[in-house]
Amino acid sequence: MVVFLARGFERASIDELSEATGVVRQSLYHTFGDKRTLFLKALDQYGYTRFQWLIDELGRDRPVMESIRAVLNGWADGVSKSGFKGCLVCNSLIEFADQDKEVAAICDKHNGRIEKAFRDAIARGKERGELAASIDERAVAEFFANLGQGLALQGRRGIQRQKAAEICAVAEAVLAG
Amino acid sequence: MVVFLARGFERASIDELSEATGVVRQSLYHTFGDKRTLFLKALDQYGYTRFQWLIDELGRDRPVMESIRAVLNGWADGVSKSGFKGCLVCNSLIEFADQDKEVAAICDKHNGRIEKAFRDAIARGKERGELAASIDERAVAEFFANLGQGLALQGRRGIQRQKAAEICAVAEAVLAG
DNA sequence: TCAATTTTAGAATGTATAGTCTAGAACTAT
DNA sequence: ATAGTTCTAGACTATACATTCTAAAATTGA
Structure with a gap:
């Protein structure tokens, strides 16, 4: 959800979530039970939808360097886009570190999916x-x-497209040798 | 401060900060005015003390690859240490993205210091x-x-020393060519 | 010594917000 | 149509916490 992305779990109020989704508060509680459960669903769904393009690019049947470059380009563009919220x-x-095991597990899962996509491609x-x-x-994956995590972090603050592209260009060199 | 590092600004209560520092609440308010100002001081001081070792390592008079390796080793050790909180x-x-200009400015400053240390060394x-x-x-800096930011992010969740070291080893290769 | 100042502990205030409750409106199926 | 169900708006409750207030205790300086 956009609100969780922009404001984090703690700062996102139920009213904001309700307004942003167009779902009335009582219905949110009826459907999800509480805010944390709603968040878990949103986080997991985010992971599946947001990274699909990356998995697709890396899975394409073409020279692997082309796939990697496509992902690096996508990252450089994405994280430097105005309004990018990380x-x-x-x-x-x-926000949760390892204080919430379920959140951590979902994060691990999606991170693992990304690593696997790179690993398979390589x-x-x-x-x-x-x-x-x-x-x-x-290791390379x-x-x-x-x-990508570093870029997402810097992008949340705002990063110039050129800087992001430079970082990606340097990173690409690890496969050159 | 340890409390801000472990719990973030929002979740760190004045009582926790008071207890952790041994300074009574009223004195915190007397000295800093409010929680945010205290945080700004803590963040800035953190930046100066926490990264000094890195600047020192990169400034040493020795082959630059040795310096870089020392930093990468320090990162791999640090972020995988049990109890590492990011x-x-x-x-x-x-937590603040660009919603608080002063926080963002302090972060930029310290990030710039790190980049500069690498740049000069290279x-x-x-x-x-x-x-x-x-x-x-x-670009390399x-x-x-x-x-480092990516490692700090992953380390907050907990990362195996070996994994962190692998990532650093791959990264080191960008200077090999 | 003792008046002035600072420090302390804890009560009080104000606000934000998660979650619940209520009563009426809208909808569904027979 | 109408009994039963679901949805909605908004009031209500409970809690957490930043900040302020208060009065007593400790410290300081002449």
């Missing part, structure tokens, strides 16, 4: 001889996921 | 011929700062 998964990780690139066999796809 | 600058960036490495002249020290 990533709900990253934001929630910070492994495929190795098989096809597009990437050096010496590359550790797990973790690296790229971490890169 | 970085107050990163956390605050997420520039020195280029001068000495330790690094390729083709390297863009600004931004890249490493971003890396």
Whole structure:
């Protein structure tokens, strides 16, 4: 939900959520029980919808470097777009840390999905001889996921497109060797 | 302050802050005026003390790759340490985004200090011929700062030392070419 | 010593907001 | 149509917490 993304769990009031969704407060309680449960649903759904483009790009049948570049471009564009409010998964990780196991588990799940998409793409690139066999796809996938989290963090404050693109260009070099 | 780091601004109550610092509530108000002002001081002081080791490491007179490796090692150790609660600058960036200009300015300042430390170290490495002249020290410095932010984010949730070290090892490769 | 100042503990105030309750309106199915 | 159900608006309750107030205790300075 847009409100959770912009304001975080704590600061998002039920009235704001109600107004933003057009669902009256009583119905929110009827459907979800309480604010936290609503948040868990919103967070999980966010994870599935928001990262689909990335999983699709990395899954495409084409040279893996093209896929990676597409994702890096998408990130550079996305995080520097005016009005970008960060990533709900990253934001929630910070807001809840490990104080809420369910929130943490959902964040882990989606982070894992992203890492897996990179890992599979890189492994495929190795098989096809597009990437050096010496590359550790797990480590590189973790690296790229971490890169995205850093960008999402900086993007929440506001980051210039050029700066984001520079960072991505540097990161891309880890696959060049 | 430890309390702001662990719980964030919103969730940290004056009573907790009072207890943690050993300063009675009324004195906090007398000294700082209000909670936000106290937070601004704490955040700024945190930035100066917490990153000093990094600036020192990068400023040392030795091969620049050694300095960079020292920082990456420090990060891998630090963020995976049990009880690591993230970085107050990163956390605050997420909690306040750009809703509080003063908070954002303090975060920018300290992030800039980190980028500058990397930039200077890399520039020195280029001068000495330790690094390729083709390297863009600004972009690489931004890249490493971003890396640290990503690690701090993941560390707040809890990250295995090995995973953090793998990510750092991959990142180090951007200077290898 | 003792008046002036500062510090302290805890009560009081005000506000925000999560969650519940109520009574009426709208809808559904027979 | 009408009994039963669901939805809605808004009042109500309970709680948490920032901030202020108060009066007693501790400290200071002449």
